[in-house]
């Protein structure tokens with residue numbers, strides 16, 4: 001029997017083998033198991049925070065990936081029977097109401113002889129992309145690999161007869177790019193899935209297929225096993241099409257655990273289950289399967305602390321190739337989007353839609369090459385960075401990495417002065433990231449002590465010039481004691497400024513040499529038990545050296561103090577300055593800043609203690 005079987009036979013063959021009584025029992029057991037499986041699936045792969053952080057690390061540091069939407073839909077390329085079909089190209093089967101048997105004719109024409117996996121991988125790599133997510137199977141059901149589970153694939157249903165995913169897998173290994181697969185849960189070709197819904201293959205979740213569970217068990221899961229075991233290890237499994245009625249959260253959880261049981265360190269997006277909130281893509285409150293959120297064609301308005309998310313976006317208006325869609329985003333727009341997303345702590349998955357010949361459109365290649373040129377000089381400000389500490393910046397965005405702030409200047413200051421809402425003393429030095437010798441830029445401050453960076457008159461890079469601020473080290477975080485108190489010792493403080501410094505020995509264990517009133521002291525501490533606290537300052541001051549006024553600031557509250565003589569630089573006394581309220585658990589900064597220094601020095605500061613007031 002030739003393998004050129006018709007659709008129903010393609011899958012029926014799989015089905016027919018079940019008629020025997022053993023099969024019946026097996027099917028019944030299958031129906032029973034799922035319920036409990038889902039329950040057990042919930043805890044099939046316990047993982048603590050550290051293990052999860054290790055699994056997610058490469059992905060979080062990568063920040064930039066290539067999405068590839070490719071398949072049979074690139075043959076009609078947006079036109080059907082001479083008519084241009086509106087909307088995204090990969091939906092032509094649904095949008096033009098093309099019957100399965102007719103659509104299969106396009107598969108017979110899908111022969112991408114110009115496909116070159118190395119070339120594609122190089123294009124991604126040179127653009128600065130760290131991973132590739134390709135559509136192993138999109139909604140139209142066509143599979144880009146040699147599947148032994150079904151015949152609607154590149155080997156059996158098209159004249160190409162080369163395993164595209166195999167060639168990509170080999171190339172990604174060669175060029176150290178992570179290969180990831182997009183996989184559609186919705187399937188407009190499979191008789192047990194949405195094929196019977198013709199012409200409304202995607203009825204937005206109205207209709208149900210009584211055999212859908214069989215599609216999941218005998219087709220989708222076995223194909224996922226093929227993809228993970230024969231083409232892996234994979235970076236991410238990027239599910240989609242989960243909005244159909246026949247797909248449920250428990251099935252999503254089960255599939256999540258099934259996939260991770262095949263490759264424990266794989267990462268799975270939040271479209272494996274029903275947790276996604278529409279195109280905004282964030283995961284709903286509550287327990288939903290999936291490792292990261294997936295905003296589509298949009299960027300969250302603000303950073304999302306502690307949330308793993310990735311915006312996927314087209315370079316024109318379609319994911320799959322459309323011969324007449326030339327509405328390409330500009331290079332400036334694409335770089336600004338990459339930076340905007342990184343500044344909010346997210347990843348950018350930028351799409352290409354290759355032609356039916358296997359060519360990535362020139363307009364995409366050009367833009368990726370130019371993005372690569374920018375990344376070649378500035379990728380330090382993208383890879384491994386975290387979200388900006390600033391709400392909004394009028395001239396651009398900011399990304400951070402240990403002790404460094406990367407200021408991404410989109411709108412260059414005409415007066416050559418870049419204003420940064422940051423205390424001048426928090427910054428050691430500033431330089432242009434892409435400048436060959438990283439010459440230091442002049443630092444100043446405005447009347448409020450906020451930083452002003454003097455920059456060249458003309459923007460070195462008109463799209464986005466990155467200025468690096470090397471920050472003073474951040475203080476180590478002090479934890480709250482069991483009794484709820486917080487003791488901030490001088491040894492844990494960080495001094496901002498020139499003269500004051502920590503000194504120890506000879507009765508000293510304090511911040512001393514405080515002869516510059518611009519110098520100030522900072523601590524960082526963590527609170528789990530909130531409440532009202534007495535703020536107590538332990539200090540010493542030699543006779544006649546007192547009188548300096550200072551401010552203790554924490555959590556948006558300020559307490560004023562005046563240093564009195566204590567009789568010697570090591571005669572420490574503790575003084576209650578006042579009370580402060582800490583209403584929310586979290587990590588806080590506390591600073592002690594002089595306002596005046598009438599004598600030669602401010603004080604020797606030993607510690608600040610926050611003592612909880614018992615109700």
Ligand code: FHN
Pocket residue numbers: 088090091240241296312319
């Ligand atoms: O329907 C798909 C669409 O074709 C494309 O794959 C995008 C990419 O994220 N996802 C779905 C629409 O949300």
